[in-house]
Amino acid sequence: MISVSITPKFDSKIIYDEFIEKNWFEFQSELFDAGSTMLSYMQQYITSKVKGESTGNLIRSIKLYSETGTASVSWGIGLISEMNVLAPYWHIIDVGGSGFKGDYHFVPGFFNGNKFVYNPMIAEGKSLPSGVKGIIKPMHYVDATRLQLDREIQRIITSLKGK
Amino acid sequence: MAHKYRVSRNLEASFIEFLNITLKETPYSWENLNVIKGFANAYELPTPTIAVRAENTVYDKVEVGSNSFMRTVQIFIDIFASDDGMRLDLKDCIIEILKDGLIYNEYTITKSGRTATATPTPNGRIRIQKINDTPIDFNVDDKSKLDIHDRYRNLLTLSVSIGRVE
Numbered sequence: 001m002i003s004v005s006i007t008p009k010f011d012s013k014i015i016y017d018e019f020i021e022k023n024w025f026e027f028q029s030e031l032f033d034a035g036s037t038m039l040s041y042m043q044q045y046i047t048s049k050v051k052g053e054s055t056g057n058l059i060r061s062i063k064l065y066s067e068t069g070t071a072s073v074s075w076g077i078g079l080i081s082e083m084n085v086l087a088p089y090w091h092i093i094d095v096g097g098s099g100f101k102g103d104y105h106f107v108p109g110f111f112n113g114n115k116f117v118y119n120p121m122i123a124e125g126k127s128l129p130s131g132v133k134g135i136i137k138p139m140h141y142v143d144a145t146r147l148q149l150d151r152e153i154q155r156i157i158t159s160l161k162g163k
Numbered sequence: 164m165a166h167k168y169r170v171s172r173n174l175e176a177s178f179i180e181f182l183n184i185t186l187k188e189t190p191y192s193w194e195n196l197n198v199i200k201g202f203a204n205a206y207e208l209p210t211p212t213i214a215v216r217a218e219n220t221v222y223d224k225v226e227v228g229s230n231s232f233m234r235t236v237q238i239f240i241d242i243f244a245s246d247d248g249m250r251l252d253l254k255d256c257i258i259e260i261l262k263d264g265l266i267y268n269e270y271t272i273t274k275s276g277r278t279a280t281a282t283p284t285p286n287g288r289i290r291i292q293k294i295n296d297t298p299i300d301f302n303v304d305d306k307s308k309l310d311i312h313d314r315y316r317n318l319l320t321l322s323v324s325i326g327r328v329e
Binding site: 045091095096097098135137138140143144146147148150151 | 219241295322
């Protein structure tokens with residue numbers, strides 16, 4: 001019987017010291033570029049999932065917000081407060097769920113961004129229209145982009161290792 | 164007449180079969196649990212329900228200049244629980260049993276009249292590269308106003324590979 005034992009040597013400090021710190025400016029630049037790459041990825045991901053006609057509001061509402069300092073890079077994709085205005089249903093499209101159909105919001109309300117809004121008719125004690133329940137299939141575009149970002153960071157570190 | 168599933172459907176079916184069997188067995192022993200493919204069908208079933216889907220696939224070249232690729236598939240597992248405790252328990256159970264990977268089955272579908280039978284043949288292992296665990300929160304003050312399926316939801320996003328050069 002032949003047995004082989006492999007012990008991986010992994011130390012995040014080594015990765016930082018050997019690859020990232022030595023190529024700090026390049027690392028910063030690559031990470032900064034990753035922001036626009038991820039923005040494109042998310043927009044393309046949504047486009048690929050859209051069935052039928054689309055207003056394009058969701059894609060237009062997703063923007064890149066970046067900040068650069070002398071020793072830091074930070075960016076974010078999508079500002080919730082802005083998306084709530086430009087594409088109020090961004091959250092329900094992302095995570096899916098019971099939605100609405102036709103002219104009526106079915107019982108008991110509807111989603112506005114990530115906030116559920118109760119149908120005002122409930123408060124007024126009126127009977128609600130019995131619309132057909134519509135199920136919105138989730139796109140999960142946020143999680144898909146998050147996984148892609150992991151791959152991108154891995155790619156950047158790997159490319160720096162080769163320097 | 165028989166036909167075979169391709170990789171994406173084999174992955175989905177392998178996950179569904181594995182979760183369905185393992186979660187109902189000791190020590191987990193979940194009762195009345197539905198494990199299904201897709202998403203919308205979950206709203207037709209009582210909770211707890213787990214909906215599995217294979218979505219985007221990324222193909223990385225194995226080496227420069229080669230026409231061979233290795234695929235990484237995103238698997239979405241939507242959990243529809245009956246209460247918040249169940250949501251937490253169920254997603255922890257799923258992570259616990261999936262983190263070590265699972266058997267990759269290739270399915271042959273045999274149709275006889277209106278009946279179709281799926282026969283799995285083990286052919287490798289599915290490796291889990293990454294798991295994202297996200298609770299789905301609709302930011303509602305009173306959850307009872309939501310559809311029962313939307314009250315206690317959780318999403319697990321997996322990045323998986325069968326480690327096969329194609």
